[in-house]
Each structure stands twice: as structure tokens, then as C-alpha cells.
Amino acid sequence: MFFFKNHRKRNEVNAFMRRLADRTTPTLRSDSETRQELRVNRSLPVLLIPLVDEKPNVELTAFGVTKNLSSLGAAILTQRPVTTDLVAVGFWHENHCDFIQGEIRYRKPVEGGYWQFGLQLREVIPRGEFRVLSLLGDMADRLTADDDPAAFESAFARI
Numbered sequence: 636m637f638f639f640k641n642h643r644k645r646n647e648v649n650a651f652m653r654r655l656a657d658r659t660t661p662t663l664r665s666d667s668e669t670r671q672e673l674r675v676n677r678s679l680p681v682l683l684i685p686l687v688d689e690k691p692n693v694e695l696t697a698f699g700v701t702k703n704l705s706s707l708g709a710a711i712l713t714q715r716p717v718t719t720d721l722v723a724v725g726f727w728h729e730n731h732c733d734f735i736q737g738e739i740r741y742r743k744p745v746e747g748g749y750w751q752f753g754l755q756l757r758e759v760i761p762r763g764e765f766r767v768l769s770l771l772g773d774m775a776d777r778l779t780a781d782d783d784p785a786a787f788e789s790a791f792a793r794i
Contacts, residue, residue, distance in 0.1 A: 644758040648735060649706045651759055655679065655728050656704050674703040674710075681709075682725035682771065683717055683752070686736070691723050691765050702751065709737070711752045716742065723760055723768060725775060732775035734760040734768050 656675050683697040699713035709724070723734045737754035745751045763769055 645707060647759050648756045651726075651733070651735065652704055652706050652709075652756065655726060656706075674705045674708075677701050677704045679704075680727055681711055682723075682732070682775070683711060683713060684723040684725065684734075684768070684771070685717055685719035686721040686723055687719060689721070691767050692719075693767050693771065695719075696771075699752075707756050708740075709754050709756065711754060712745070713750050713752070714748065716744075716750045717752065722754070723765075724754065724756070725768075725771065727775060732772040733762070734772065736760055 656677060679701045681699045681701060683699050684691045684693060685695045686692070687695075695717070697713040697715050697717050699711045702710040702712055711724070717739065720739050722737050722739060724737050725732045725734050735756050736758050737756045739752050740755050741753040743751050760768060762772060
């Protein structure tokens with residue numbers, strides 16, 4: 636039973652990441668690429684929210700941008716380090732923000748004071764599972780909407 640549950644979660648993450656990657660023209664694979672999974676260059680805005688005791692800690696949120704994506708992973712650049720191994724990653728797509736639980740597999744400082752993280756993405760976090768992620772998702776949705784700025788500020792005040 637455990638195997639089937641993990642397989643279903645991987646398939647759900649894979650489908651989500653495929654939709655994200657397919658929204659733009661894919662990058663051709665380099666002949667020197669030795670990975671089994673195809674990685675495509677994509678620059679997408681993300682939120683990296685550390686999970687402390689399996690709960691999101693928004694006070695430690697880092698804003699970032701993806702460097703590349705695969706069906707079950709992502710490389711992300713941020714301006715500050717994230718010290719936990721588990722994170723909720725907020726991806727904007729189709730005019731809303733969804734979160735995926737990920738495990739940081741590597742972290743390293745890069746030029747200009749930035750940090751690069753390699754993530755293995757585990758499962759889509761259902762909207763409503765964590766109230767704070769629902770509120771952040773609602774706020775992120777408003778970043779792309781033509782709403783009144785006061786509506787954005789009132790959503791921010793609820794966190």
C-alpha cells in the first residue's frame with residue numbers, strides 16, 4: 636500500500652511539473668547531459684517556505700527563481716540561504732499559486748551572494764491543508780490580478 640501511495644504522489648508531482656515546463660518552448664538536451672531526467676531551463680518565480688516540524692514557517696520564506704526544472708525536481712536561486720531540508724515551494728501557473736513539498740538535496744553559494752538549491756519534489760500540497768499556505772497562495776494570486784491594491788494589503792494583514 637505504501638508503494639502505491641508514493642507512486643501516486645510522484646505521478647501527481649510529475650504531471651504538475653510537466654504542465655509548468657510545457658507552457659514554454661523546451662530547451663534541447665545537450666549531448667554532454669548525463670542525467671536520466673531531462674532538465675529544461677525555465678525562469679519562474681517561486682516561494683521557498685521552510686517546513687519546521689512539518690509545518691510551514693513563513694517568517695523564514697525566501698523568494699527565488701527557478702534555474703531549471705525536471706519532472707520531479709528543480710534548481711532554484713535565492714538571495715539568502717534556507718537551512719531546513721524540507722520546504723514548501725510555491726509555483727505560479729495558470730494565474731494562481733500552488734505548493735509542492737520538496738526536499739533540498741544540495742545547497743551551495745553562487746556568485747553575487749546568491750544561493751542555489753537542488754530540490755527533489757515529493758508531493759503536491761492540497762490547497763487548504765495549511766491555512767498559512769492558503770493565505771499566501773491567495774496573496775500570490777492577487778499579484779497577477781488587476782485588483783485594488785487595498786485588497787492585497789488586507790490579505791497580507793490576515794497572515
